[in-house]
Amino acid sequence: MPLPLRFPALLALALIVLPVLGLFARIDPARLPALLTSPAALTALGLSVRTALAATLLALLLGGPLAVVLARSRFPGLRFVRGCVLLPLVLPPVVGGLALLYLLGRTGPLGGPLRDWFGLSLPYTTTAVVLAQTFVAMPFLVVSLEGALRAAGTDYERVSATLGAGPWLTFRRVTLPMLLPALGSGLVLTFARALGEFGATITFAGSLRGTTRTLPLAIYTEAQADVDAAVAMSLLLVAIALLVILVARPKAVEGRG
Amino acid sequence: MNRARRGGGSAAVLTVLLSLLTGCGAGGGDQRTLTVLAAASLTESFRDIGDEFSRNNPGVDVRFNFQGSSLLAEQIRQGSGGDVFASANEEMMTKVRRADALAGQPRTFATNRLTVVVPPGNPAGVESFADLADPDTSVVVCAPRVPCGSATERVESASGVELRPVSEENDVKDVLHKVVAGEADAGLVYVTDAESAGDEVEVVDFPAADEVANEYPIAELAASGHPELAERFVEFVRGERGREILDEYGFGAP
Numbered sequence: 317m318p319l320p321l322r323f324p325a326l327l328a329l330a331l332i333v334l335p336v337l338g339l340f341a342r343i344d345p346a347r348l349p350a351l352l353t354s355p356a357a358l359t360a361l362g363l364s365v366r367t368a369l370a371a372t373l374l375a376l377l378l379g380g381p382l383a384v385v386l387a388r389s390r391f392p393g394l395r396f397v398r399g400c401v402l403l404p405l406v407l408p409p410v411v412g413g414l415a416l417l418y419l420l421g422r423t424g425p426l427g428g429p430l431r432d433w434f435g436l437s438l439p440y441t442t443t444a445v446v447l448a449q450t451f452v453a454m455p456f457l458v459v460s461l462e463g464a465l466r467a468a469g470t471d472y473e474r475v476s477a478t479l480g481a482g483p484w485l486t487f488r489r490v491t492l493p494m495l496l497p498a499l500g501s502g503l504v505l506t507f508a509r510a511l512g513e514f515g516a517t518i519t520f521a522g523s524l525r526g527t528t529r530t531l532p533l534a535i536y537t538e539a540q541a542d543v544d545a546a547v548a549m550s551l552l553l554v555a556i557a558l559l560v561i562l563v564a565r566p567k568a569v570e571g572r573g
Numbered sequence: 574m575n576r577a578r579r580g581g582g583s584a585a586v587l588t589v590l591l592s593l594l595t596g597c598g599a600g601g602g603d604q605r606t607l608t609v610l611a612a613a614s615l616t617e618s619f620r621d622i623g624d625e626f627s628r629n630n631p632g633v634d635v636r637f638n639f640q641g642s643s644l645l646a647e648q649i650r651q652g653s654g655g656d657v658f659a660s661a662n663e664e665m666m667t668k669v670r671r672a673d674a675l676a677g678q679p680r681t682f683a684t685n686r687l688t689v690v691v692p693p694g695n696p697a698g699v700e701s702f703a704d705l706a707d708p709d710t711s712v713v714v715c716a717p718r719v720p721c722g723s724a725t726e727r728v729e730s731a732s733g734v735e736l737r738p739v740s741e742e743n744d745v746k747d748v749l750h751k752v753v754a755g756e757a758d759a760g761l762v763y764v765t766d767a768e769s770a771g772d773e774v775e776v777v778d779f780p781a782a783d784e785v786a787n788e789y790p791i792a793e794l795a796a797s798g799h800p801e802l803a804e805r806f807v808e809f810v811r812g813e814r815g816r817e818i819l820d821e822y823g824f825g826a827p
Binding site: 417422423439518521523524525529540541 | 741
């Protein structure tokens with residue numbers, strides 16, 4: 317390894333790790349247990365885990381098929397569509413929240429009719445939180461799956477077809493098993509991103525305890541008044557994120573899959 | 574590309590990055606920058622005040638950081654710097670004073686009170702503060718943790734009307750935005766925010782609001798690099814011209 321790379325590499329690592337350590341330095345050990353188990357923290361944590369799981373499921377049901385279509389079909393404008401899928405990754409989440417609000421809000425082109433015809437109103441609901449999280453996190457799943465599909469190529473699928481299997485059987489018995497490692501890592505990343513979602517949620521879903529105030533929103537609200545409480549909740553979020561990344565992360569991401 | 578040149582390249586990149594990070598490298602000349610941390614509700618009025626202050630003090634550039642007072646107070650406590658702090662209530666100023674971060678005494682320069690805003694046309698037919706308790710009316714307020722939220726709580730106890738908001742925002746401007754966007758039937762904001770929104774909202778005034786006016790204190794910060802300039806700014810805000818501008822935006826006199 318060339319020596320000149322080591323110094324910036326070390327700096328890069330420090331830039332990521334040191335701030336998180338700084339968070340630990342700010343803890344008030346005496347108050348920590350009480351803060352971690354406060355009703356506000358537990359309510360927010362429960363809501364966060366539920367909504368992030370729902371968002372991950374939704375991402376799988378919608379984003380999974382999208383990844384297969386993107387990887388296996390050819391049509392004009394495919395590159396553009398693929399680019400669009402990446403948009404939520406590069407847009408500030410607040411932009412995502414505004415976009416959702418102006419589409420699905422009361423006066424939005426989709427939200428208006430939903431409200432007038434079905435009496436459905438999405439903003440300020442837990443469903444809005446799930447939608448915001450899915451918007452922001454789904455690209456992680458689509459990108460993981462699409463990359464794996466393209467890397468795997470179509471050889472096995474073609475062989476399967478020549479042996480007489482129909483497209484659906486081939487998908488279930490050949491394509492899907494090949495995808496499992498990528499699917500695992502994609503789902504984990506999607507869940508972790510959904511768990512950390514803030515900007516789109518606060519813009520589109522608002523912030524109300526028990527309904528829309530997820531852990532990141534609760535941290536922001538607490539930071540306005542009781543920093544110890546905000547730090548304690550931040551630790552909770554860091555711990556879950558680390559757990560998700562370290563323990564549940566499939567081997568594929570580690571380069572051994 | 575050989576090894577040595579590659580090393581030089583990464584060193585150059587690093588230098589650029591570090592100078593970007595630390596803000597070094599760009600020369601300032603005679604220009605002095607005064608950083609004013611001010612409550613979000615002061616956004617429009619202080620921009621005007623800043624423009625006029627710069628005109629009266631050539632070479633002085635006033636830079637504002639408008640956010641919720643609570644967040645600003647915490648940032649000051651964490652040593653984020655700045656020259657002047659203008660808070661939307663006394664509690665947050667006290668918080669900063671207790672952290673020994675003030676250079677001068679806090680002085681009240683304005684008062685503000687809450688009002689109800691509704692989208693144009695008042696779709697939910699809100700006529701009074703009590704109407705906000707109707708479960709079919711979606712109301713957005715400030716979170717109790719921020720000054721406009723604690724004022725909201727005081728209005729609730731003064732009027733005996735308990736609100737069931739659909740969302741508690743961290744910033745009065747976020748409340749206003751939800752109403753302007755038509756995403757809430759009503760919101761509780763400062764009179765001054767309602768004023769600045771113009772035709773985008775309608776105002777439903779109510780008597781209980783008068784009882785719980787917020788007092789806005791301003792003070793020089795201990796971290797200031799230009800204490801004399803900071804003091805001049807505070808005096809300008811409290812002076813005749815500052816008073817006129819604050820008046821224009823609906824702030825009450827202290």
